[in-house]
Amino acid sequence: MNHDYYQxxxxxxYASRQMAAIWGDQKKFSTWRRLWVALAEAEAELGVPIAEAQLDELRAKVDDIDFVAAATYEKKLRHDVMAHVHVYGDQxxxxxxIIHLGATSNFVVDNTDLLLIRESLELLRERVVSVIDALSNFxxxxxxxxxLGFTHLQPAQPTTVGKRATLWAYDLVLDLQEIEHRLATLAARSTKGTTGTQASFLELFEGDHEKVAKLEELVAKKIGFDNIYAVTGQTYPRKVDHQVLNTLSGIxxxxxxxxxxxxxxxxxxEMEEPFEKNQIGSSAMAYKxxxxxxxxxxxxxRFAMSLETSASATHAxxxxxxxxxDSANRRLTLPQAFLAVDAILSIYHNVASGLVVYPNVIAKNLNEELPFMVTENFLMQAVSAGGDRQELHERIRQxxxxAAAVVKQQGLPNxxxxxxxxDEAFAGVDVAAAIDPQSLVGRAPEQVDAFLAEVIAPIREKYGTGSGGEELRV
Known part of the structure; x- marks a missing residue:
């Protein structure tokens, strides 16, 4: 690392080496070359005079990129794609x-981005699955x-710790569905031409529309896509970037x-994230x-969520x-959105896998609010014993x-x-049964069981337990 400049x-x-490599220069420019190979192969198959020896030469140099030469060419030409065309040609x-024959710059730029987006979504899918699995175990x-449950961040009807964790997990289940939808609908730009009309390829094939259509199909399949965007301008629809970053923002x-x-x-x-033996919580307050x-x-x-607005504005x-x-903006937003979400999920997996729970504190906090929570049980039992519901409700209200005034104004226990x-009106109430916390959590435990069986089990069967990412560096 060069410490003289911003990194x-x-x-x-934060992000994993895996995600950083996907968006690294080697991956990007090797993919450009693979696209040029795929284009040349498809053109040769359709009758363009390209020799096998030429294809072999291109294949042999796919990963052998002279980045210094490319930078020199780009400084002279002010065009990154043509710089790499020249470097590849020199090799x-x-x-x-025959390199880049009939293509526009976005043949390599956009198809590469689509391939990187697909690979990145697949990696994030593993990360999401791993967090879902960790939360499900918890x-x-x-x-x-x-x-104690909370609504409006105020004490409300009790729930269970496990049920609360299912809420966190279910959000990610919905995100997983979004990832799958994006992967299923992602397509190739393939060989659409300079403004999306394929005019240059129609010229190459001397007006043979069938060969132009076949070329598009062949190239898409060679780079691993079954589908092609139906129509494009010079780029694939930037709506796609918006959709992808919206998915990342959702995660x-x-x-x-x-x-x-x-x-x-x-x-x-009540709960803590993992805290390592030598970890320092505060430089000043050693107990933290x-x-x-x-x-x-x-x-x-917050950073990842903010990037979605750039994608929507770019599309617009x-x-x-x-x-x-779109170019300078996408160079920042696409990789950084994926890098940020990759980091987030790796940290989340670390936290979810090592959450520490303090049942005694949880019980203490619940018991402090329990008197208010059990009033409905008191009311139901007293009514069953023959009391008047409306009169009993008013007594409880008073x-x-x-009691609330004693707590808030005098700082005394509830x-x-x-x-x-x-109060003689509640003489027939079984107090022990009425104040049992387990009687107040409803079907929360059973809901956890159902969620694990009906939602999580199929995910585990399909994906396994996923990949939590690398060990945290900081």
């Missing part, structure tokens, strides 16, 4: 004249551990939501155990057959208000249960 933290600190003298372990949002929940639960001392990984997830997620401003203001037990 992108997504590469130096393949016999094939020099949900299984804590399926019936009663905990980031799911991770941000869960990481925020974990941060709140850490504040309540900050949820730094969850915070990092949130920080990276592609005048007529295309404008070049007792609740008085004495609502004592008040209700001393």
């Amino acid at each position: 992108n933290p997504l590469i130096s600190r 393949c003298l016999r094939a020099k004249g 949900a299984t372990e804590h399926r019936d551990l009663a905990t 980031a949002a799911s991770c941000h939501k869960a990481a925020t929940d974990i941060r709140i639960l850490a504040h309540r001392k 155990r900050n949820p730094m990984r969850s915070e990092r997830i949130c920080g990276l997620a 401003t592609q005048w007529m057959e295309r404008t070049l203001d 007792h609740s208000q008085d 004495d609502l249960l004592d008040r209700l037990q001393q």
Whole structure:
């Protein structure tokens, strides 16, 4: 690393080497060359006079890229694609004249991006599956551990720790479906020509429309696509980038939501992310155990979510057959969105695989709010014993208000249960049964079981447990 210049933290600190390699120069420009080989092969198969020796020469140099020479050519020509055409031609003298035959720059640029997007989505699919699996294991372990539920971030009806984890997992299940949809609908640009009309290829094949259509099909199959975008301008529809970054933004949002929940639960001392033996929580406060990984997830997620707006704006401003203001923007947004989400999911897997739960604190926090939670049980039992529902409801309301005032104004413990037990209207209530937390979580444990059987089991059967990513570097 050169420490004199800014380095992108997504590469130096956060994302995996796998994702960084997908968007690296070697992968990109080797793919350009593979596309030129595929084009030449298809043209030869359709009768263009290209010798097998020329194809062999091109194939032999696919990965042998002289980046210094390419930079020199680009400085002179001010055109990155032509720079690499010249470098490839210098290495393949016999094939020099047939490289890029009939193609426009976006033949290599766009088809390469589509291939990189596909490979990146496949890697993220593994990452998403691995987090789903880790959260599902956690949900299984804590399926019936009663905990205080929250709506509006205010105490609400109890749930279970495992049920809450299924909410985090289900968001990612929906994201997984989106990834699959994007992969299923991703197609090749193939050989559409300069403005999408294929005029140059029609000229190459002397007006033979069938050969032009066959060329498009052959090249797409050679690069691994069964489908081709029906119509394009000079580029594949930039709507596709918007759709892809929208999917990545959705994954980031799911991770941000869960990481925020974990941060709140850490504040309540109910749950913590993994904390290593020598990890320092604060440079000043030695006792601190900050949820730094969850915070990092949130920080990276906000960045990833923000990139979707660039894709939508780029799509909106592609005048007529295309404008070049997409180029610089896409060089930043496409790779960085994938790198950021890759990092987010790797960190999330690390957190989800090592979450620490504190049942005693959870029980303490639940018990502090439990008197308010059990009032409905008191009401139902008292009515069953012959009481008047409306009168009993009013008594509970008054007792609740008085107990709340004691808690909020005097800072004393919640004495609502004592008040209700001393009220003769509730003399027939079985207090022990009414205040059992497990009686208040509804079907949460059974919902966990059903979710694991009906949603998670098929995912595990189809994908296995996925890949959690590399060990965290920081």
